[in-house]
Amino acid sequence: MAALRILWGQRLRRDRWQLAIWVLGIGALALFSATAIHQTYGEDSSRAEILQVAIATPAILMLRGLARGAGIGAFTFFQIFSFLALLAGMMSTFLAVRHSRAEEETGSAELIASTPAGRLTPAVATLIHGTAANVLVALAVFAGFTAAGLDPAGARVAGAAVGAVGLAFLGVGLLVAQLMGTSRGANGFSAALVVLAYILRGIGDATGTPDAGGTVMTAGPASWFSPIGWGQQTFAFTGDRWWPLLLPLALAAVSLGAAWALLERRDSGASVWGALPGRATARPGLNSPFTLAVRLQAGSIVGWSLGGLATGLLTGSLAGAIANADLASSNVTAALRAMLQSQGVSLTQLLVSVLFSIAGILAAACGLQAILRLRQEEAAGTAELLLAAPVSRIRWLAGYLVLGTASVVLVLFLTGLGAWASLTGSGDTSMDGWAVWETAAAQLPAALIYLAVPALVFVLWPAATIPVGWALLAAGVVTGIFGGMVGMDQSIRDLSPFTHTPVPNGSTTDWSGAWWMLAIAVLAAVVAVTGMRRRETGTA
Incomplete structure (x- = not known):
């Protein structure tokens, strides 16, 4: 006791x-x-x-x-x-x-x-x-x-x-x-x-x-x-x-x-579910810090990517269920459909935008984990062993940034592929394939924010990388995705990248928010890579 x-x-x-x-x-x-x-x-x-x-x-x-x-x-x-x-x-x-x-x-x-x-x-x-x-x-x-x-x-x-x-x-x-x-x-x-x-x-x-x-x-x-x-x-x-x-x-x-x-x-x-016995010697492909990062992150990337694919595949089945629902003949639904059609939007497009907002969160989490892995390697002391080889700190960080970007793109690509395939299979023609891919691409800038900004935190305040990274993502989801339902002021909701994610609507789509977020992500990544030149590594 x-x-x-x-x-x-x-x-x-x-x-x-x-x-x-x-x-x-x-x-x-x-x-x-x-x-x-x-x-x-x-x-x-x-x-x-x-x-x-x-x-x-x-x-x-x-x-x-x-x-x-x-x-x-x-x-x-x-x-x-x-x-x-x-x-x-x-x-x-x-x-x-x-x-x-x-x-x-x-x-x-x-x-x-x-x-x-x-x-x-x-x-x-x-x-x-x-x-x-x-x-x-x-x-x-x-x-x-x-x-x-x-x-x-x-x-x-x-x-x-x-x-x-x-x-x-x-x-x-x-x-x-x-x-x-x-x-x-x-x-x-x-x-x-x-x-x-x-x-x-x-x-x-x-x-x-x-x-x-x-x-x-x-x-x-x-x-x-x-x-x-x-x-x-x-x-x-x-x-x-x-x-x-x-x-x-x-x-x-x-x-x-x-x-x-x-x-x-x-x-x-x-x-x-233990790990399989390892090889006595590394494969030739593991001869660079980037390929090592891919090997270390492969499991989590596959997991988040499958989550994105499953989210996309839900689209066709849900669209069919909604189209055949009993509420299709109600006056409210008829009025709502007419209002959406006057704006060039269908119920399927609305559903896709909601599901892709979930995929955007999955992609952001996948990119964030690449930076968190950097901190974990540094805290465990294995980063010093890697940097003792002819590998610069900038090359090490840049490799994880490239990997994080690729993983974000992969999650959103598989989500788009699943949505396109399921909608095509269900015979739903209310949303064309190009609009599906546009909706997937619209989630990219917000997800990249959660890769680049935590990378900057990793350079400036290493010990806070993990808590700050998850806190930023949680705050972004709460204020951007759910802020409206709890009555948050718009000025607070505007702090979330997810608030500024474009909703594709043909030629009238406003992409300005996406370009601003992409510029912020690129700037944060450049500052992080530049600052890494002078930062010492350590376990603290």
């Missing part, structure tokens, strides 16, 4: 600032979104109109949630719950991997295992730590919604739903940490599962069945394959159902049981 208390205290001390940011940030987002919705959509009639448009535009449902009526509480739950659950899932998976696989990589887990604490006590401490974090998140969401004047009973259900989704992904993160051989791989795979849950929830919401009034939606089957979709089924503020929370809790229990069984049987530092 003493060892468990000490290990939990160590985790609390190590994560005190990170957890404070996660918990307070999620609670503040719940408060601000509820307050903004009350100020912007104070009347039931205005909220009903928004819901009718959202249900008639399934692309909106992909990003928002499941409509369950025009009440202020239900409308707030529809607007923000899925994103709160996404954040809770990310927090939980990162926490799980940080205190399991990452500690095995550094060797600290083996040192702790040699003490009376053994190998299982640290896992119990991580479980308690993660559970406490999600309880705090649930309380923060409840406090935020209640402070905004929403019904406390519904706020309790909403907070519990967010916490339950977080617990489900805590178990998933601990299980993935047993499967993967590196913390980088475990983090990437776990995060991909969280995003997959968000996308499945979106597909279920977009392909559901609306009621006659156009303000209530019954989720489609895909939503039932997502822990975030399970949380939505609580119908907070309308039905206040508690039984759907048994599903994420059951997933957490099953994942934890599997993780525990694997932990008892495998050696410290080993993994279920």
Whole structure:
């Protein structure tokens, strides 16, 4: 018991600032979104109109949630719950991997295992730590919604739903940490599962069945394959159902049981999906720092690229489902289609722009990881070994910048290829192939910002590269993609590169934002490469 208390205290001390940011940030987002919705959509009639448009535009449902009526509480739950659950899932998976696989990589887990604490006590401490974090998140969401004047009973259900989704992904993160051989791989795979849950929830919401009034939606089957979709089924503020929370809790229990069984049987530092035995000598292709970077980053690039391809392939199936939906004959949908057509935009184009905004985030994360790998190599001391050879610091950094750029282009190319192939296969002619590729290219400048600016941070403030890099991406997603739904001021939203991503609309498309972002990315990369000439390398 003493060892468990000490290990939990160590985790609390190590994560005190990170957890404070996660918990307070999620609670503040719940408060601000509820307050903004009350100020912007104070009347039931205005909220009903928004819901009718959202249900008639399934692309909106992909990003928002499941409509369950025009009440202020239900409308707030529809607007923000899925994103709160996404954040809770990310927090939980990162926490799980940080205190399991990452500690095995550094060797600290083996040192702790040699003490009376053994190998299982640290896992119990991580479980308690993660559970406490999600309880705090649930309380923060409840406090935020209640402070905004929403019904406390519904706020309790909403907070519990967010916490339950977080617990489900805590178990998933601990299980993935047993499967993967590196913390980088475990983090990437776990995060991909969280995003997959968000996308499945979106597909279920977009392909559901609306009621006659156009303000209530019954989720489609895909939503039932997502822990975030399970949380939505609580119908907070309308039905206040508690039984759907048994599903994420059951997933957490099953994942934890599997993780525990694997932990008892495998050696410290080993993994279920272990690396294959290496060659005695390197291949001729590994004779430059760039090809070495490609080899080190290949796994994560493939993962993000497959995510982009899957996102693109969703387009055709979703477009067909939307075209054949029952709401196609409603007056709201007919009016919306007429309005979009007058602007030269179809529902399919709107759907593609939403899906490609998700692909833009995937591409940005892929490019960012190239720079984070630089910092990891430097902190581990392997960069000094590489630079002891006839390799300059500028060449080393430039190689990763080129690799990051190529990986961003690859993710967006595969997304465009998947969208083009799926739309062609579905027979949808409302959007031509050139417009698909334009939409993919429009995401490129924003994604390159998250490659070049973190590279500049790496040169100027190496120790802050990883936290600042992820913080910049998270802030850009929150303000640029979701800022509108929480009522953020436009001046704040304009700070996000995603806000300035062009939406191709034939000859009337405004590409000025893309050119400005591309210029900023090029300038940041040039300054970073120039500054690298004078920067010393080190592990601090």
